[in-house]
Amino acid sequence: MAPGPVEAVDAVGGARDAVAGPRAVTDPALDRRPAPPARRRSVDPVKVLLHQHRELCERAVDPLEIAAGLEAHGVTDRTAARFRHRDVFSLAEELYARVPRTGDPHPAPGSLPVPHARASWALLSLLPGTLGAATVTGLRLTHGHPRPLVALGGVLAVALATRAALRHGPLADPPGTRARRSAYAARAWTLWLLAYALVGDGLLHRVMTGGPGVPPAVTGDAPWPTAATAPVLALLLACAPAAWCAHLLTAGARRRLAGSRSLGDFTAAAKPLLLGTFALFLGALAGLLQLCATVLREPAARPQALTLGALLLLGRLLTVHRHRHAPVVALGTAAATQAAALALPLAARLPGCALLAAPVRTLVGAAGEAAVPVLACGTAALVLLLHAGRTLTQASAHAPTGAAE
Structure with missing residues (x-):
């Protein structure tokens, strides 16, 4: 039986739908297919690093200053390799x-400022020793009641001169650290160590032998030790020399930093x-000890003075x-x-505390009273030397901004 007109129209429409495919869904509520993910943009790792250290890079006057600052923040040559750089x-x-x-x-790259010697700090560095020699001379020439006044005036003058020498030149405190509590603590310990170098060995001998039983007297004879002026004068x-050595270290490190092409090269040269x-x-210092001992006709106390001098120099270099x-x-x-x-x-x-003196008696009995300052200052100086060999040979320690902390 032949199809009617309506069936023919439906058949044609069905054939058209079969050829054209499924009809589009016009209801937005039914069309919830997720959109294709957007393509990731490539991230520039150097740009990310620049964003992290933008302040350092903007205020730097030289690429070497940036290198020192990056090293202070823990960036090494191995880290630089991840940024596709050799160092x-x-x-x-x-x-x-x-x-x-x-x-x-800004200055041309590679031109780090190298400090120059100045007559001002060179003269200031001579002032503590000059006033110390004048004080010792005054004590040798005076007797009786004027002697305490000479000693007091000499100590104050030497203290002021030393403070001036440590505030100018290569031994000066870095900016922003003069009011820190650590600076006052370092000065207090230094004064104690110098005082012990002056009277410590003799005082320890008196204590170990049962004295002194009376307060110290300046004008008369008393069971108190005579001050060892030769080592203290040599230290002053x-x-x-300490100022010139600090200057040579800073100037030499800046020159080697400018000529190095990697952190390893600089460390090997520093x-x-x-x-x-x-x-x-x-x-x-050894030459000055011999000179002072010869002029003053006193023992040079080389082990005590050399270990103390080494400790003071290394502590000052690290502080600078x-x-x-x-x-x-x-x-x-x-x-x-x-x-x-x-x-x-x-x-x-x-009573009952005799064992407390056993360690000191054993040490003094084996090597004498000088063993105490040699052991104390020598051990501390050795530790600081190892610490300086790790820190002062880094580029960040010698950057113009002093990025190391």
């Missing part, structure tokens, strides 16, 4: 080039420089390059050891 210096050069420069023109005169300046200072915590701990430990060596024999005089 931190190459990475710093790219960061320096990417930062827009709209202000004053050594302020000038270690001999540090050890060389340290040995130069010890040689100068913004590593303040370790020197304070080392100086405080040495001072506490010396104070304990004096206090334990006195405490052993109490």
